Each structure stands twice: as C-alpha cells, then as structure tokens.
Amino acid sequence: MYFVGGRSLEGIGLSEERKEQSRSVAASNAPAKRSLLGRIVRAQEFGLVVVIIALMVGLTTYTHLRFGPVPRFDQIKLAEGSVLAPQAEQREGEFAIEAPDGKVTRYKEADGYELRGSDEKPIVRYNYGVNKFLNSDNLISVLTSTSFIAVMAVGMTAIIALGGIDLSIGSIYALAAVTGAMVLQVFAGSDGGGAGLMVALPVAVLACCGIGAACGFVNGAASVGLGVHPFIITLGGMAIYRGIAFVSTQGQTISGAESLQGGMFKAELWGITPVPSLIMLVIALAGMFVFANMVFGRRIFAIGGNEIAAKYAGIPVGRVKIICYTIMGALTGLSALMYLGYYGAASSDAGKGYELNVIAAAVVGGASLSGGRGSALGAVLGAITIQLIDNSILMTGIRQEYKDIVIGLAIIVAVVVDQAKHRLGSKKH
Numbered sequence: 001m002y003f004v005g006g007r008s009l010e011g012i013g014l015s016e017e018r019k020e021q022s023r024s025v026a027a028s029n030a031p032a033k034r035s036l037l038g039r040i041v042r043a044q045e046f047g048l049v050v051v052i053i054a055l056m057v058g059l060t061t062y063t064h065l066r067f068g069p070v071p072r073f074d075q076i077k078l079a080e081g082s083v084l085a086p087q088a089e090q091r092e093g094e095f096a097i098e099a100p101d102g103k104v105t106r107y108k109e110a111d112g113y114e115l116r117g118s119d120e121k122p123i124v125r126y127n128y129g130v131n132k133f134l135n136s137d138n139l140i141s142v143l144t145s146t147s148f149i150a151v152m153a154v155g156m157t158a159i160i161a162l163g164g165i166d167l168s169i170g171s172i173y174a175l176a177a178v179t180g181a182m183v184l185q186v187f188a189g190s191d192g193g194g195a196g197l198m199v200a201l202p203v204a205v206l207a208c209c210g211i212g213a214a215c216g217f218v219n220g221a222a223s224v225g226l227g228v229h230p231f232i233i234t235l236g237g238m239a240i241y242r243g244i245a246f247v248s249t250q251g252q253t254i255s256g257a258e259s260l261q262g263g264m265f266k267a268e269l270w271g272i273t274p275v276p277s278l279i280m281l282v283i284a285l286a287g288m289f290v291f292a293n294m295v296f297g298r299r300i301f302a303i304g305g306n307e308i309a310a311k312y313a314g315i316p317v318g319r320v321k322i323i324c325y326t327i328m329g330a331l332t333g334l335s336a337l338m339y340l341g342y343y344g345a346a347s348s349d350a351g352k353g354y355e356l357n358v359i360a361a362a363v364v365g366g367a368s369l370s371g372g373r374g375s376a377l378g379a380v381l382g383a384i385t386i387q388l389i390d391n392s393i394l395m396t397g398i399r400q401e402y403k404d405i406v407i408g409l410a411i412i413v414a415v416v417v418d419q420a421k422h423r424l425g426s427k428k429h
Helices: 016-029 036-042 044-067 136-161 169-186 197-226 230-249 259-265 275-293 295-305 307-312 317-343 354-364 376-395 400-428
Strands: 070-076 094-098 104-108 113-117 122-130
Touching (some): 044 376, 136 317, 169 354, 197 230, 259 275, 259 317, 275 317, 295 317
Antiparallel strands (some): 070 122
16 A cells, blocks of 8 residues: 555545556665576676686686696506516516416506506506696695685685784784694604694694684784774784794794694595695685674674774674684684694794785675675685686796785775775665
C-alpha cells in the first residue's frame, strides 16, 4: 500500500492506472539487485584472479618460446639389492636391471631412461622435458615463498583496515625465527641429534609465536599509550628488533630445527611439500571468518572508517588496536616458524625487505591505506601476485635488483586504482 501525505492511494480515489504508475516509479527507485555473477565479477578478488591467470599464461608461453622443454630427471625406485644384469642380458639401446628375485626389467634409452651408478648399485633416471615455469617444483617453490608472506599479509590487512601500519614485521620475523632456533638448541641434547618432533613442535610454536605476539603487543601498547602514530613506533621497532636478533646470534646462522623439517614443515605428500601452503589456507579462511562474521572484525572496519564515530558508538578503540597488533605479531611468529621448520635454521638477516612485500600484498589485495577496507582472501591473492612478479623477474633473466622497483610500482598502481574506484563510487551515489 502506498501513502501520500499520510493517506493511502486507495483512500484518495486514484485510478488503477495511476496506482500502477506509482508502483512502477517506486520499483524503479529501489536499489537494483545484482546477480551472483555480477557480484563476483565486480569483486576485487576476481580482478586479482584474472591478473594471476594472465601472469601464469604469459610466463608459461614466454619460457616455452625462450627455453623450450627443460630436462628434468626423476630417479626410478629399484628393489633393494638390484644389480646390473649380466652382459648377455643387455641389448643395444637398452639396459637391463636384475632384481634380487631374478626378475629382469629392461629400460629403453630412447624413452628417456639413463643408467648411472655402478654395476652393483645401479641408479636409473628418467629424463623428460618440462616447462621451466609450469612444473611442480617451481610452482611449489612459488607457493611456499607465498605462504611466508601471505600469513603475515592477512594480519597486515587487519592493521591497514584499522587505519594503522606495521613496519617492524621483517625484524619481528627474524627475532622470532632465531629465538625459536636457539630454544630448540637447548632441547637438542648432548649428542646434537635434535629434539624429537613431539617436543620440538610445541616448543617452537611457543617460542616463535610468543616472541612475535610480545613484540606486536609492545607496538600496539606503545602506539595507544603514548599517543604516537604507529608508523613512528614500528619504524623504531624495526631497528630495535633486528638489532636484538643480531646481538643474540652475533650474526651467525642458528641451526637445530632439523626435526621440524621432514617430520612436519618439509614433509612430502604425493611428491610435494604442501604443509606451508596448507597453513596459509587455514589462516586465510580464519581471516575471512573473522572479518565477515565476528564482532571484532566489524569493529576493525568501523575504527578504520571513522575512529571518532567508533568511539562514540562505544567501541573500545585502544583495546582493539592493541589486540590487532598482538595478532599481527603472532602471525609473524607463525610465519617465522614455517621458515625455520622448512629450512631447519635461521639467521638475523631473515625477513629483510619483507615489510615491502607484505604491505604490497595487502594493498594489492584490496586493503585501503586510508582504512576501513580489506580482505583476507585478497591478501593471499596479493601475496601470490607479488611472488609471481618475483618469479617472472627470475624467469625472464632480469636482474634481481629491479625486484623492489617493480613491487614499489605495484603498490603505487594499486593505491591509485583503489582511489579512482572510490571516487567513481562516490560520484554514482
């Protein structure tokens, strides 16, 4: 029923035609509902997916045209005790391996099989061509490097959406990693064999994530308590935490985390090492849930959108900021743990330049530096984009010194595009 001046249309005797016209006008003024496909296409993440696919197609094509198929060797698993078969069993263009049970297996050299080792301990390798970019070894390497950045980028998205910044994450990363390595050395035992996984894993989690969370808490508490912009606090923290890591290790690499490698972070499944990528996926899903479904997530965006209004709305702004920086630190510690567990050692130089990469991943992923907007999924996709850019520099033979230039340009372009979209959206409304 429609009302004009407090009276219904039926009550003032309008014709059915006039009523229908009024309904049409009301319907035309109602906000149009976008289809699911329309919402997906307009999403920031969809654009990143398109960019990632374009980068992968471009790199695959470029490496194929420039390098062609690159040789790859896989070792064939032979039965224990296998030997090279007697000369009488050998044929031209082939070689035969005899198993302990007397079974003879022939391998044709024309099919890509090669014989290495000795007659008593033969090694059979299979040689085949792969694309230099589009092969499992390179893709897993890109995903593993991405996971170290993406885990921190999810936390950085919350910080940026809050209206803050954290420049100390690279230094916290190094400090957490070397602390974890030193603590594990204490549990290594006199034989130096290292602590078992059941002991090493919880100890390393507590050490790395604990140090990270403590540094994040200091950043947040100092910024809120002293009323100083987090840029200044975290800039000072960047030097302090890196200095503590260097003094603690005297610039030496700290080993002792070997038990975390094969048993956990470098464990193989179907010929790949998926653990870092799986952790990245879990953190991304957790971030998406917090941002979309929890009061804490909505408070982050409210503070970033208008901090004064958030205070008047009763949101404990200071407490939310401190919690955000503490979580950021804990996620940085988790990323450091992944690095420590994957490589088995850590140094005070770890994470240098990660500040730029993590901020770039968050901003490219849709986080607005003016606050109020951000996406956990976008942060992960942004990290993948940054690592693909890094990988493309390697694949194309461009000097690594240009990497920071390219990433810096990516940040500028992302911010300019974000502001242009924001201005266009404001004009439409």
